Amino acid sequence: MTDRHPDDGPLVQAVLDAFSADGALAQADPHYRERAAQTELACAIARAVEARRPIVAEAGTGVGKTYAYLVPALLADGRVLVSTATKSLQDQLFLRDLPHVRDALQMPVQLALLKGRGSYLCLHRLQQARQSATLPDRFAVRALARIEEWAQSTRSGDLAELEGLDDRSPVIPLVTSSRDNCLGSDCPSYRSCHVMKARREALAADVVVVNHHLFFADLALRETGMAELLPSVDVVIFDEAHQLTEAGVSFLGTTLGTAQVIDFGRDMLAAGLQHARGLRSWSELAAACEKAARDLRLAAAGPLRDVRGTLKLRWQDRAGRAEFVQALCALNEQLRTAAEALEAVAEVAPDFPRLQERAAELASRTRLFLKEGDPGVVRWIDISAQQARLVESPLDIRAAMREQLEASPKAWIFTSATLGDDERLSWFTEPAGLDDAQTLRVGSPFDYPAHARVYVPRQFPKPNESAHPGAVAALAAKLAAAAGGRTFVLTTTLRALQQIGEALRERFEAEGLPIEVLVQGAAPKRQLMQRFLERHGAAVSLATSGWPGPASLPAAGQGAVLVGSQTFWEGIDVPGEALQCVVIDKLPFPPPNDPLVEARVRRLESEGRNAFNEYFVAEAAVALKQGAGRLIRTESDRGLLVVCDPRMAVMGYGRRLLAALPPMRRVATEEEALSWLRQLREEGAGT
Known part of the structure; x- marks a missing residue:
């Protein structure tokens, strides 16, 4: 039996009741067994929720940490945001664990699932793909046909509904939008947009399930819908928190990829030929951007040939070389030229203002990498056979997380089976800026x-x-x-x-x-x-x-x-x-x-x-x-x-x-x- 603290509030008692041998969970599931480790963890989380403070909890395999955080979060009767490491874990939480706990506790809470825009079908781009997409093989043709058929009946537009659709399918980028190519409210399919529908449902829900990448993408870009959601939440839970730092570092930095530039050039060419043929030399503009991008990739690779996989190069190994600097300058010039051409036809179609913004943003990134990096960041170059990515990144997520923790009082729950090998869980707490947070280690019940x-x-x-x-x-x-x-x-x-x-x-x-x-x-x-x-x-x-x-x-x-x-x-x-x-x-x-x-x-x-x-x-x-x-x-x-x-x-x-x-x-x-x-x-x- 978990010991009660003298200052425990009603939430802890409600949690103890729920996890008891004859409590709500046992009544809902005949296979339920009371586990001391699970109840200990759930009560510690309940105290953190009542006090609106952070807790970092490592729970060994078999403790049952998912229920240990869901039960106090739902019983607290406030808005809850749960973030986990992957989209598949999101689906498991939303489709299985959360409904089970909600029904067992008889809590009439509304649930919502929110993923990044790349997980949802874009109706506008599906229509474009029907008309103009060049598909590499018969498997891609079949995949597009399946997506078209499914598009007629899906309510959510979440591609995870399509069993057997390979995450690596070349069709997925053709039928989903990105921050770069989304037309926003100017899109002809905006009223039926699956991304916007998912965001509206999230803002109206009591419990929202997201993933770490989406959380940090919003901190960096302020465009995923989280900016409106987070201030209204009472409890934030990070499951699989051991992946939080690396997810954050990848999004809180800045990246310039040559593939981004090539994609931009192709989108500019397609829009120019469709909406403004003859007003500018779109073929030449796109070809110039693509050539500048490929030249930058060659300059970044330097003497490397026949690259397999992805190699990480030190920034200082390339940054001082004349050919690398010249390639960055040339890319900046071509992007500025493209931005000017797009600005001149901005009134013709809604595609052009968005393309102009993309060109200006990419040009801004080239200028960033032409300057010295700030102290406290690290730069490197990822090289593959297809592209080069210039990356500037913070070393950890301390500053970003501290800003969030100080923004408004709420309970922050961080949990995983592996968060360190000392009592303070310093492997996780230090880079996450959680040095002062309460820590708890609950061992596995397995023999x-x-x-x-x-x-x-x-x-x-x-x-x-x-x-x-x-x-x-x-x-x-x-x-x-x-x-x-x-x-x-x-x-x-x-x-x-x-x-x-x-x-x-x-x-x-x-x-x-x-x-x-x-x-x-x-x-x-x-x-x-x-x-x-x-x-x-x-x-x-x-x-x-x-x-x-x-x-x-x-x-x-x-x-x-x-x-x-x-x-x-x-x-x-x-x-x-x-x-x-x-x-x-x-x-x-x-x-x-x-x-x-x-x-x-x-x-x-x-x-x-x-x-x-x-x-x-x-x-x-x-x-x-x-x-x-x-x-x-x-x-x-x-x-x-x-x-x-x-x-x-x-x-x-x-x-x-x-x-x-x-x-x-x-x-x-x-x-x-x-x-x-x-x-x-x-x-x-x-x-």
């Missing part, structure tokens, strides 16, 4: 010593040795063979991902093992997860996944290994026996040559602090907890965590990293690890 083992091989190649990826693959192959698949291999780099994936395939083929290797990038994340579950006999619908139908799938139980990088370290929930082994290739330290990492290290060192202990080890501890968290998802789950990095066993900081993990029992040898997996497989087969 980790009985159900989980951790193995760190001592005699193993070091991560910087060429033999390391092959050794990881060899060990992972043995583990997966013992477990019958049921294995995730989580890598810290995309390069290791490919090397380990290839080596695993070769080993399984050579040994004749029917274990499939699923590698990130071979298909969308959702499809890979569906395939992994199907290989282990889990019930899952493959109707829209793009894989063969169940009749042509290999027999269940033949197993699979999924090899994934950053995107699979968190947000993946595989309860039960389908996942019983997680292999991590090496300790997830931040890349030391990343410009943002370098700038943060310089700041710590300038303050006389130990950057390795306070930044690198702290970051690794949090990332390691995230990866390890994939293993045990329910009270009955069992499994093995393997960290293929001998530094964790022999270096002094290894003890700190081990202590950051759930209290799994350590095994000393490879044979003990294999024996544990064989035992789990045999016991699973016997049930």
Whole structure:
């Protein structure tokens, strides 16, 4: 039973009643069980809500933190804003968790879901796509046809309603709007605009679900509808708060992308030919902007050729070069010329004033990057095969969050399963400007010593040795063979991902093992997860996944290994026996040559602090907890965590990293690890 404080108000008592064994939650769900950790967290949040103050709460897997914050937030009878890390988590909150809690508590609250404009169908751009879009292949043609059919019946316009629509589909940018190309109230489809409808519903609702990117996009741009919403809210909740700082940093800075310029040129050409043919030489203007953008990309790349993926370059490596400065100046001049041409025809059609604003804004960004950066910001250049992005960013979100916390009294709730490895949760609270906030750590109720083992091989190649990826693959192959698949291999780099994936395939083929290797990038994340579950006999619908139908799938139980990088370290929930082994290739330290990492290290060192202990080890501890968290998802789950990095066993900081993990029992040898997996497989087969 959670202890009452002498100064507790009626909200805490209402929360205790709701979570009691015969309370509202138990009456609504016959499977409900009272959990002391969940009630403790819910009461702490209720006190923060009553006092209108911030609280930072780390809640281990299985605590039930979603209900622990929703129940006091709804019972407080004020307006609530919930922000989470991804659109899929938004959907889960809005469609499942919130309605369940609302109905259980019998609270007649109105719910709303608000995403960024890129998530909603734009009726005007759909019409344009019908008339003029050039689609790359028959799959895109089919996708557009599906969207057109769905557009006739959808009420929300949220593209998430369309099952099987790949997030990477080239059709999505053609049928959604962006801040750059939205015509606003001048749009012929404005009255039926799905984005504006979603914003109106959010302003009228009692509980609104957003995501971190949308929250910070509004702080930076003031155009997502949050500016009107936030002042009227009594409780703000950030779930998956460990992603908050990086989401904020990406939006609170300034970016100039050559792809933005090329898109602008193409939109200008299309509008010019449609509405003002012959009034200006639109083809020449667009071609000049595109050439200037491509020249800037070449100057930014410098000697780099055949770039794969995205590379991050230090600003100082390019900023002083004459060809880079000249390319920026030339781009600025072409954008100013385009802006003048667009201003001259502004009265002809509503497209032109918006295009003129885009040109002026892009030109303003080129001038920003021609000047010296302010202290307290960091600049870098992202280079890919298609574009260059010049980025200026703050080092953290301290200033932005403090401004919000001081703006008006309200309760601010920050929660996640991983927020640091000390009692003050300083990994999160310091960069978020929450040094004075109350902190709380609630451990997982799971019996980790009985159900989980951790193995760190001592005699193993070091991560910087060429033999390391092959050794990881060899060990992972043995583990997966013992477990019958049921294995995730989580890598810290995309390069290791490919090397380990290839080596695993070769080993399984050579040994004749029917274990499939699923590698990130071979298909969308959702499809890979569906395939992994199907290989282990889990019930899952493959109707829209793009894989063969169940009749042509290999027999269940033949197993699979999924090899994934950053995107699979968190947000993946595989309860039960389908996942019983997680292999991590090496300790997830931040890349030391990343410009943002370098700038943060310089700041710590300038303050006389130990950057390795306070930044690198702290970051690794949090990332390691995230990866390890994939293993045990329910009270009955069992499994093995393997960290293929001998530094964790022999270096002094290894003890700190081990202590950051759930209290799994350590095994000393490879044979003990294999024996544990064989035992789990045999016991699973016997049930």
